Amino acid sequence: GAGVSQSPSNKVTEKGKDVELRCDPISGHTALYWYRQRLGQGLEFLIYFQGNSAPDKSGLPSDRFSAERTGESVSTLTIQRTQQEDSAVYLCASSLEPSRAGANVLTFGAGSRLTVL
Amino acid sequence: AQKITQTQPGMFVQEKEAVTLDCTYDTSDPSYGLFWYKQPSSGEMIFLIYQGSYDQQNATEGRYSLNFQKARKSANLVISASQLGDSAMYFCAMRERSNAGNNRKLIWGLGTSLAVNP
Numbered sequence: 022g023a024g025v026s027q028s029p030s031n032k033v034t035e036k037g038k039d040v041e042l043r044c045d046p047i048s049g050h051t052a053l054y055w056y057r058q059r060l061g062q063g064l065e066f067l068i069y070f071q072g073n074s075a076p077d078k079s080g081l082p083s084d085r086f087s088a089e090r091t092g093e094s095v096s097t098l099t100i101q102r103t104q105q106e107d108s109a110v111y112l113c114a115s116s117l118e119p120s121r122a123g124a125n126v127l128t129f130g131a132g133s134r135l136t137v138l
Numbered sequence: 139a140q141k142i143t144q145t146q147p148g149m150f151v152q153e154k155e156a157v158t159l160d161c162t163y164d165t166s167d168p169s170y171g172l173f174w175y176k177q178p179s180s181g182e183m184i185f186l187i188y189q190g191s192y193d194q195q196n197a198t199e200g201r202y203s204l205n206f207q208k209a210r211k212s213a214n215l216v217i218s219a220s221q222l223g224d225s226a227m228y229f230c231a232m233r234e235r236s237n238a239g240n241n242r243k244l245i246w247g248l249g250t251s252l253a254v255n256p
Contacts, residue, residue, distance in 0.1 A: 063142075063229060063246035064183075110181060127244075129175075129183035 044113030
């Protein structure tokens, strides 16, 4: 697509419920990133996918967080048994393969705002 | 210790005037890159400008320029002729060589909120 699409744009859930957040990257972008942005904070790296390589999960804050990506397409970030501290905006970004020129620039989606009551 | 420091939580500027948003960084790596992103109220992060540590010239992109002072470890963003649409959060970020070509460990500042007054 023309840009990075994320859904839902807003999600309100009850503590303890599971949520799924979706990211549709730019066509041709092999690299995909998830970030978390808490209110008044900078971006916190969560997970990184590059092509068919094993994802870098080093930023996931707990085992309640997981993400999947099939090939170079859509990614889903799942948060199980949500807690109030999970409330944040979850941003997805994609870029060209890191070895190619122009890969320095991330293109971000508008984010999914999660509120856990 | 913060690797990226943005000391101005909020800034105001009059439309058509220039404004400088501060960013200082801390790294011992001789090769690094510095980025500025804009985040309007819609939430999207929009890439504005990039400066490599070995670049001889200060980066410019339209009304955006980066005042890169390597010895002071500062990379201030200058927006000329401010427009109402420039009202947004602005984030400075740094990528160090250990992650060259890979953005996953970009280090982000806390941002500066810019309001452009008509």
